[in-house]
Each structure stands twice: as structure tokens, then as C-alpha cells.
Amino acid sequence: MLDRTTTLQNYQTYIDGTWTDAASGKTFETLDPYTGQPWALIPECDNTDVDLAVEAAHRAFDAGPWPKMTPTARGKIMRRIAQLIEQHAEHLAEFEVRDNGKLISEMLAQTKYMPEWFYYYAGLADKIQGAVVSVDRPDHFNYILREPVGVCAFITPWNSPLMLTTWKLAPALAAGCTVVIKPSEYTSASLLEFMKLVIAESGLPPGVVNVVTGCGPMVGEPLVAHRKVVKVAFTGGSATGARVNEIAARTFKKVSLELGGKSPNIVFDDCIMDDAVSGAVSGIFAATGQTCIAGSRLLLQEAIHDQFVDKLVSMAKTAKLGDPALAETQVGPVTTPPQYQKILSYIDIARSEGAKCVLGGEAAQKAEGGGKYFVKPTIFTGVNNRMRIAQEEVFGPVLSVIKFTNEDEAIEIANDIAYGLGAGIWTQSLKRPHTVAQRIKAGTVWINTYRAVSFMMPFGGYKASGLGRENGIEAIEGYLQSKSVWINNGSGGGNPFIMKTAS
Ligand code: NDP
Numbered sequence: 001m002l003d004r005t006t007t008l009q010n011y012q013t014y015i016d017g018t019w020t021d022a023a024s025g026k027t028f029e030t031l032d033p034y035t036g037q038p039w040a041l042i043p044e045c046d047n048t049d050v051d052l053a054v055e056a057a058h059r060a061f062d063a064g065p066w067p068k069m070t071p072t073a074r075g076k077i078m079r080r081i082a083q084l085i086e087q088h089a090e091h092l093a094e095f096e097v098r099d100n101g102k103l104i105s106e107m108l109a110q111t112k113y114m115p116e117w118f119y120y121y122a123g124l125a126d127k128i129q130g131a132v133v134s135v136d137r138p139d140h141f142n143y144i145l146r147e148p149v150g151v152c153a154f155i156t157p158w159n160s161p162l163m164l165t166t167w168k169l170a171p172a173l174a175a176g177c178t179v180v181i182k183p184s185e186y187t188s189a190s191l192l193e194f195m196k197l198v199i200a201e202s203g204l205p206p207g208v209v210n211v212v213t214g215c216g217p218m219v220g221e222p223l224v225a226h227r228k229v230v231k232v233a234f235t236g237g238s239a240t241g242a243r244v245n246e247i248a249a250r251t252f253k254k255v256s257l258e259l260g261g262k263s264p265n266i267v268f269d270d271c272i273m274d275d276a277v278s279g280a281v282s283g284i285f286a287a288t289g290q291t292c293i294a295g296s297r298l299l300l301q302e303a304i305h306d307q308f309v310d311k312l313v314s315m316a317k318t319a320k321l322g323d324p325a326l327a328e329t330q331v332g333p334v335t336t337p338p339q340y341q342k343i344l345s346y347i348d349i350a351r352s353e354g355a356k357c358v359l360g361g362e363a364a365q366k367a368e369g370g371g372k373y374f375v376k377p378t379i380f381t382g383v384n385n386r387m388r389i390a391q392e393e394v395f396g397p398v399l400s401v402i403k404f405t406n407e408d409e410a411i412e413i414a415n416d417i418a419y420g421l422g423a424g425i426w427t428q429s430l431k432r433p434h435t436v437a438q439r440i441k442a443g444t445v446w447i448n449t450y451r452a453v454s455f456m457m458p459f460g461g462y463k464a465s466g467l468g469r470e471n472g473i474e475a476i477e478g479y480l481q482s483k484s485v486w487i488n489n490g491s492g493g494g495n496p497f498i499m500k501t502a503s
Helices: 047-062 071-100 104-113 115-125 161-175 189-197 216-225 238-250 273-289 302-316 337-353 407-415 432-439 473-479
Strands: 013-015 018-020 027-032 037-043 131-133 140-148 151-155 178-182 209-211 231-235 254-258 264-267 297-301 356-359 378-381 398-404 422-426 444-447 480-488
Touching: 013 047, 013 189, 027 071, 037 071, 037 189, 047 151, 047 178, 047 209, 047 216, 071 104, 071 115, 071 161, 071 189, 104 115, 104 161, 115 161, 115 473, 151 161, 151 216, 161 178, 161 189, 161 231, 161 473, 178 216, 189 209, 216 238, 231 238, 231 473, 238 254, 264 273, 264 407, 273 297, 273 302, 273 398, 273 422, 297 302, 297 407, 302 356, 302 378, 302 398, 337 356, 337 398, 398 407, 407 432, 422 432, 432 444, 473 480
Parallel strands: 151 178, 151 231, 178 209, 231 254, 264 297, 264 422, 297 398, 378 398, 422 444
Antiparallel strands: 013 018, 013 209, 027 037, 131 140, 140 480, 356 378
């Protein structure tokens, strides 16, 4: 059970295998979003700390044992990381609940699942293989090496700090890279607990994983700009992602971006209605709607629209708001004060655009199970896809219901958006799931399910939802580069003034 009585916990950050204060000595408060009270002090890093952390990661890559270690030995350390997460799953879950207000039930599911990423990529570490190429020259022996890219910067958002760090860290370590992580200033504590209980105890050499805490412009930007960082893996909003991409391009870094979404959850009239209603609720009210894959546009086929909305409202209005640390709570607080204001402002925008609020539409008061930053599960009907409430990411428990008549129209509406992260399809047809899935422009399509993820399935966005993929075998490619090696076993002759081609 979460202990909220303790005095302010004082954290240090972790650079080069050592616990340290920020170089400036400054700290900032982090809030418990359920109570709205500060509960911990986090080091306020700046340029100096970023430089120390990147230099440590660079030394660990250039001169340290990590990239030179056999991949089998790296895999063993990664399995140790997985075991330590298993051992501390409950503790890590509680800290994330305290720091970002996610439900304890959701967090336990996440922290108990996280080890699988480290087991999976530990198994992949010694299956990274180059190739021998029978090149088109006589007497040549050519091969391709697969090498780790070097120092990677990870920038993560506040909504799922540990899970989203895991998606990056496991493939990066398997590849032999070293890392500097910048968590969101709103939720740094769970990562620092992870460093203390897992990374520091795992046997990883110093400097392989480092953390710099502080706000985006002060810490994130210098990290992305640092000339010794060669790869940036970013998860966050699309506007920040574009800025990160621009800065990274100046020094030709590799970049992967997992960005925002406004995903369509499409319900056809041949669905199993109760399953689809539950899927719609899960799509938008799980994690208080603060997920990139939120099914925030519910597309309902005309014939079932009214009945579906009735059932949806009936289910959503029973959602139990309250303390995220309690197992029975179903909707917790909004994580940050600015996000709380943003959600309420989008509710005003939806009303002013003419959408009809059929549930919620306001903050939840204490007597209703609310706390400091609570918004009631909110449903707008009568939304058309051109409204801002249909086009812009709210990142909260606010659902836009859009009516459609046939499959072509559903697909047109689904794709008529800047984003392309996920999509849901609810139907009993055998043919439709495949044809619709192929026509949807999104990185993930769920059929008769929603919000399912796995370490085995690639995850990422089309369009403004991102670049590159996390999870699955292909994620490791983002942390590797090829080197072509040419060996001439014959004579070195030929015309030295022209390129050596086959002809
Ligand atoms: P932000 O884009 O505001 O922040 C993401 C991270 O970037 C934070 O660590 C932030 O630091 C940092 N940052 C902010 N400004 C800069 C900058 N100029 N240079 C470098 N780093 C910077 O997103 P949120 O934290 O608000 O997260 C919500 C967003 O993340 C939503 O759009 C959501 O869809 C997306 N997201 C995408 C996921 C995906 O996999 N596609 C998964 C989860 C979320 P700080 O917070 O300290 O300012």
C-alpha cells in the first residue's frame, strides 16, 4: 500500500555509475497528481550535467568493456536486469503511481511485463549477424559487420516512463550501445528508482546507462545537440518531436520518434456489441486517456449509433474515480497541472464547435471520487471529422463520436488526419478485417481488441505519429550500423586513377 505520509524524498541522479546531485546543486519538486502535493525533490540538471553524462557514456562505449563484451555475456547481464525488475515490480509500480497517477492495477501489469523485453532482446544479442558477400570480384573476400551505433539519447514522456524507457533500453543494450536518459521533469522518480534497484545492481559497467533530470529545453535540447550523441530515441508530442528532429539533423544523428495520435476506433454494425463497447471504453478511458494510442475518435456505423452510445454511456458512467493506489479505482488523476488545463480547454472547444456532451464534460470534485486533477470521463456525439476535437490530440478522457454510413466512408474519415499511430476495427466479418487493415494508414491495427502491445510486435507511427519502430526484431536495427569490409587476396594492380569496379 502506497505510503503518502513520508516527508519529501530527495533524489540524486546517476552518472558514470555514481549517484550525484546536479552540478548547480539545484533541485525541483515533483507532485503527486492525486493529492497535488510535492512528494520528492529531483536534481535540476543543465548543460554541465548533460556533458558529464554524455562523456561518461562515450567513455563507456569507446574504452569500456560493454561493446567489446561477447554478445552472450551482454545477454546474461540483460537477463539479470529482467530478474531484478521481476523482484522489484511492485515497488516500481508504486513509485510510478505516486509520480504520475497511473492506476496501480495498470502499473503492476506493466512492471510485471517489462522483464519480457529484456529476456527477448537478451536472446537477440547473440543473434546479431553480419554476412559474407560473394562479391563480383575475383580473389576477394568481403564481409559485413553489424556494429552498435554508439551513444544514444533517450527522451521519454510522463505518461508511461518506465515502459517507454524499457522499449528503448532493451534493444540498445543488446546492440552494445551506451545510453543517456532524460525522463520528463514531471515523472523522473520512477526512473531513478529503476536505476537504484535494477541498473545499479545488474553488473552493467559504469557509464553504460546514465540519467539527466530536468526540463526539456534545459536538458533535452543540449542532449539532442551534443556532438557525441549519435542516435536519439524520442517519445513525446509531435511538435516536440519535430523540434528534436531538426536539432538532431544538424549533426546527422539517427532519430526514431514515437509521437502523438488521434486513433480511430471503428465499429461496424456486424460487431459483437458488448465487446466493442468495452473496447471503446478501454480505448479512451484506460490510463485516463493519457496514452498515445488512445482510441479518441470513435467511428460508429449509422445503424447501431444510438444503441451503442446508450450502452457506452451506461458503462462509462459507472467508472470509479479515485485514488490510483487502490485496486478498485478505474479512472485516476490527470498527471500534470498543464495537461489538466489543456483537457478542460478542449472540452470548451468541443462545446463551442457544436458537439453534444452526453457524459462528463467537467472536472470531478472530491465528493465524486475526484482529487486535485480529475476530469470526468467525457463523451461528445455529433462530432464531424473537421472539428478540432476530432483532429487534435487531447491526451485525456475525452471521446469524440463520429457517425459513418459505409466502409469506404469509415476509412476515409479514419485516414483524414495528420496522425497514424493506431486503429481499432470491430466486426464479425471474416473478410473486412484484412481489407480495412490494409487500407488504414496507421502503424498498428487492432481487430476486435484494443490497446494490446507486445515486445514481439513492432510499434510506431505513420505520418505525424513518428519515424521508426520500437519492439520486435526490427527495433534492434535502430541501434546498429553496417560496416563493409573488403579483402583483396589477389594482386593490387589495375589503373590507380579510376574507381575499382567489376568491369
Ligand atoms: P512532450 O513532447 O512535451 O515531452 C516529451 C519529452 O520531451 C519530455 O521528456 C520533455 O521534457 C521533452 N522535451 C520537451 N521539450 C523539449 C525540447 N525542446 N528538446 C528536447 N526534449 C524536450 O510530450 P509529453 O511529455 O507531454 O507527452 C505526451 C505526448 O507524448 C503525447 O503527444 C503522446 O501522444 C506522446 N506519446 C507517444 C507515444 C508513442 O509511443 N507514440 C507514447 C506515449 C506518449 P519535459 O517533460 O521535462 O519538458
